[in-house]
Amino acid sequence: MTRKEFLAQVGSGAALLLVPACIIGLESCKKNTTKTVTVDFTLDVSSGALATNGGYLVSNSVIVARTNSGTFIAVDAACTHEGTNIKYTAPSNSFICPNHGAKFDANGNVTQGPASKSLTSYQTSLSGTSLHVFS
Numbered sequence: 199m200t201r202k203e204f205l206a207q208v209g210s211g212a213a214l215l216l217v218p219a220c221i222i223g224l225e226s227c228k229k230n231t232t233k234t235v236t237v238d239f240t241l242d243v244s245s246g247a248l249a250t251n252g253g254y255l256v257s258n259s260v261i262v263a264r265t266n267s268g269t270f271i272a273v274d275a276a277c278t279h280e281g282t283n284i285k286y287t288a289p290s291n292s293f294i295c296p297n298h299g300a301k302f303d304a305n306g307n308v309t310q311g312p313a314s315k316s317l318t319s320y321q322t323s324l325s326g327t328s329l330h331v332f333s
């Protein structure tokens with residue numbers, strides 16, 4: 199084996215060692231693009247913002263609103279555009295982002311950009327004055 203042949207073989211082997219594991223598809227390099235957050239908390243709606251129709255509050259990074267018809271809705275509080283906390287607007291039963299004006303319906307679906315991704319919505323269950331918000 200000539201010196202040139204030796205260096206060519208060593209070089210290709212070394213190059214293979216330097217290939218980032220992500221390029222060859224190792225599981226450990228795959229980005230976790232799914233956000234798995236468990237939401238499970240309870241709020242007392244006998245007083246405060248949720249005691250009256252149209253009121254809302256943010257708890258555990260979730261915006262919980264009491265609609266004008268008295269039902270409860272809950273979605274992620276952070277706008278999917280750049281993360282600003284959204285606000286609830288009772289007259290239109292929707293959410294609006296004060297930062298760039300994105301709008302979402304009561305289920306968290308985008309109705310106006312610049313956001314392009316829906317808000318995650320959560321289930322609610324009322325028992326007496328105890329509101330359970332959960333995934």
Ligand code: FES
Nearest residue numbers: 277279280295298
């Ligand atoms: S951060 Fe909400 S629209 Fe930009």
